[in-house]
Amino acid sequence: MRWYAFNGDADGICSMVQWGLVHGIDGQTVTGVKRDIELLEKINPGPGDEIIVMDISLARNHQRASQMVRDGIKITWFDHHLPGEKIEGVETNINTAAEVCTARIIESYLGVESDWAQVALHGDGLSSYSAKPEFKELGELLNYNGYGADLSDLHFHPNELLNLCLKSETPSNFMLTSTFQTLQQGFANDMSHVNSIVEVEGIYLLPDEAWARRVVGVMAHRINSEGPGPHVIAIDKGETLQVSLRGQSGIGELCSLFGGGGRATAGGIDALPKGEIPALMNEVNVRRFA
Numbered sequence: 702m703r704w705y706a707f708n709g710d711a712d713g714i715c716s717m718v719q720w721g722l723v724h725g726i727d728g729q730t731v732t733g734v735k736r737d738i739e740l741l742e743k744i745n746p747g748p749g750d751e752i753i754v755m756d757i758s759l760a761r762n763h764q765r766a767s768q769m770v771r772d773g774i775k776i777t778w779f780d781h782h783l784p785g786e787k788i789e790g791v792e793t794n795i796n797t798a799a800e801v802c803t804a805r806i807i808e809s810y811l812g813v814e815s816d817w818a819q820v821a822l823h824g825d826g827l828s829s830y831s832a833k834p835e836f837k838e839l840g841e842l843l844n845y846n847g848y849g850a851d852l853s854d855l856h857f858h859p860n861e862l863l864n865l866c867l868k869s870e871t872p873s874n875f876m877l878t879s880t881f882q883t884l885q886q887g888f889a890n891d892m893s894h895v896n897s898i899v900e901v902e903g904i905y906l907l908p909d910e911a912w913a914r915r916v917v918g919v920m921a922h923r924i925n926s927e928g929p930g931p932h933v934i935a936i937d938k939g940e941t942l943q944v945s946l947r948g949q950s951g952i953g954e955l956c957s958l959f960g961g962g963g964r965a966t967a968g969g970i971d972a973l974p975k976g977e978i979p980a981l982m983n984e985v986n987v988r989r990f991a
């Protein structure tokens with residue numbers, strides 16, 4: 702059997718849609734909210750099974766991937782996050798260049814130019830590398846749908862969105878559906894709360910409520926487009942902060958200093974103890990005023 706593990710955000714979905722339009726997606730799909738990236742933990746392959754992974758970090762699935770390869774499972778990995786140490790036997794199609802998202806990697810792998818790759822660029826905050834601004838809203842909305850503490854926070858299960866996108870075939874068709882309208886309305890409602898959030902001591906701090914958990918990503922992209930950063934957007938989890946960091950370069954590395962990770966321009970720290978906020982802000986400020 703073939704398994705697909707894909708990130709539940711715009712890039713993961715758009716990668717899968719492209720694959721599905723060319724090869725179909727027969728098999729078992731495994732996904733989750735955008736933050737849910739240790740997806741290999743949810744797969745129990747049998748002998749002879751194969752796994753295709755899209756838009757999740759190999760570094761964050763390293764141990765499980767190594768074990769599966771030793772067990773004879775074939776793994777093909779498409780991604781643009783820092784991969785960590787090489788694993789012999791995993792076929793990797795990984796490019797961490799700032800202008801690349803997974804859907805672009807899939808587009809060149811398949812050799813079929815696709816507007817879904819353009820949608821994904823917008824979803825990943827890479828609009829400046831897209832030639833199609835008409836898909837910016839769709840990219841942001843698919844990305845927005847992936848944010849939440851768990852699947853119950855989301856308007857649509859990522860699998861359901863994947864199937865609706867496949868049914869529409871093109872982004873333009875999808876934008877005519879009631880699904881698109883539902884996302885537009887949900888987004889507008891959530892964003893109506895955002896204006897009250899101001900930067901305090903270098904951090905945009907959000908309450909731990911469903912609307913905030915859903916808009917944190919889009920809010921981070923917008924704040925990042927207003928200046929070089931690094932920008933800190935965080936959800937107050939009580940003892941810890943769930944941190945999103947955005948900037949122009951070195952963001953994944955910065956997050957990894959605090960147990961997080963990411964790519965050049967976007968990263969996160971799942972649970973930063975509040976006592977470590979000064980240390981984080983020191984690192985951020987060194988880069989802000991460099």
Ligand SMILES: [Mn+2]
Nearest residue numbers: 712756803825
């Ligand atoms: Mn991505």
